[in-house]
Amino acid sequence: MSATRGAALLIDFGSTYTKLRAIDLDDGHLLGHGQGPSTVTTDVTIGVDLALADLGRRLGELPAFRYRLAASSAAGGLRMVTVGLVKELTAEAARRAALGAGAKLVGTFAYRLTRADVGAICGLAPDILLLAGGTDGGNAEVITANGRALAASPLGCPVVVAGNRAAADAVQAAFAAAGKPVMVCGNVMPEFGVLDIEPARAAIRQVFIDRIVHAKGIDKAQGRFDRVLMPTPTAVLEGARLLAEGRGGLAGLGPLLVVDIGGATTDVHSICDGRPSAPEVVVHGLPEPYAKRTVEGDLGMRHNIQGIVEVAGLERLARESGLEPERIRALAERFARDVERVPETAAEVAFDRALARAAIEVAVRRHAGEVKTVFSATGPVLVQTGKDLSDLPCVIGTGGALVHSPNPAGILAAALASADEPGSLRPRAPRLYLDREYLLYAVGLLAEVEPEAALNMALRHITLL
């Protein structure tokens, strides 16, 4: 046999499961997967070993892995609080940076922090706090006051400072004097209306690797992997980016949207500039990140099933599933109690489908931009806020509700634009794809070391519906 490039092991330390994907580096085909429980509360090693044993059983024998890379969303994920100045400006920029860095946002604050705010932040006990405020040369007073108040508080987590550079020294000194870990990076909004979230994303990732992996006990399983590279949502976003852009001679799929519908949240990622698809549209609001992630914490197929029922309404779910509203209520209660439940009866399947469609529609509506008509004296002017996804060529779905469905295309189609809402800039006629094997995180991890193999894997296994 000629020399091969070998295999890679891609690990996801998740909140419920430890997942493994083994990939052949020559052609990017999936050798197999393995799964174990998440044992981060005791010793993560146990879960990985069970997952490795599972993988070994499927493969016959475990290959010698050339890379063993990991992502983690275990132990509550990367819990972050963001603080900015104006709610729609630096506070929003900080929020986007944290989401783009794969965080689970547990609190967002704006303006001068009150004593109660500081108390609330300490109570939230985030893993990392991102502190922004002021453009470079702009307001320095509020970020300095907020930095000092937080430094003087019992808050002990690492702080990433991404605000007015004129205030950076004073803020850093305040945290350092209090003996708290602090890292200063570029401003999330260096100029008014300019969003620059990459430096903050990189700093958050560095703090995650240097401190959070240890704090969460993931490094106990050190012997089982080479490196933990990033939070799992970041790996998904990076995987989506590679799949969109392509690499070397290998073309990607082009601008795309990923909808990941989970038990607790529905995540949406878009890789596109989002500029207006129609001429003569005026764009308002903060510029949008090219790689954008939004998380809908109220839309989860099990843990947050009530959230979906609330936004969709019993009536709509009843109409879509053909079930009586009382039945819907009862099923929702059962699924919320039994979060591992895979639908079995025809009624459960119909209910799950209606839920998933509602969650996807709402999550994509919130992610996508809007266009509104402003009536000026000359006639109507179209004003766009957010990203225009109308002409996006691909939408990729993933998550249990899609993967286990007999008709995933019928569910994923809920992401599309609708004639009743011409103002919502959702994709009009994209090709629909399914990430059946939940590979995007693995693509994002492998992209760090072998982007071509990673892209091969994605193109081979993320398939058209």
Add this chain to the structure above:
Amino acid sequence: MKTLVTGVIGSDTHIVGNRILSMALEKAGYKVVGLGALTPAEDFVKAAIETDADAVMVSSLYGQGELDVRGFRDLFIEAGLGDIMIYIGGNLVVGKQQWGDVERRFLAMGFDRAFPPGTRTEIVIDTLARDFAARAAGKRIADSP
């Protein structure tokens, strides 16, 4: 360096004069935060807070300015920037009206200065310099020349 926020208020799309003014102000050494056309009143306030602006320059050309700027100063007072210097210029009202009356109405609404149609940028730059000097000396604005 002093920071100025500029923009065209309301659903007014006349951007040319505002852009010319912004470029001239930049050339005169100011940091200009340009919000462009179709700017809601609140956005001037938000931008001024975040950039710690020293003055706000509102353009209104299409004749609806008087409606668009109602409560403009109050928004700044609300945001803790009640003392910020605010100018307005362009074509502030519809039809031929006595400039003196128009100016009085806008000053009464809390603008530090209102400028008649066709005001040249040199006049604006000169007035700003005198007003900033007056501010530094503890006065609200400079006396009229």
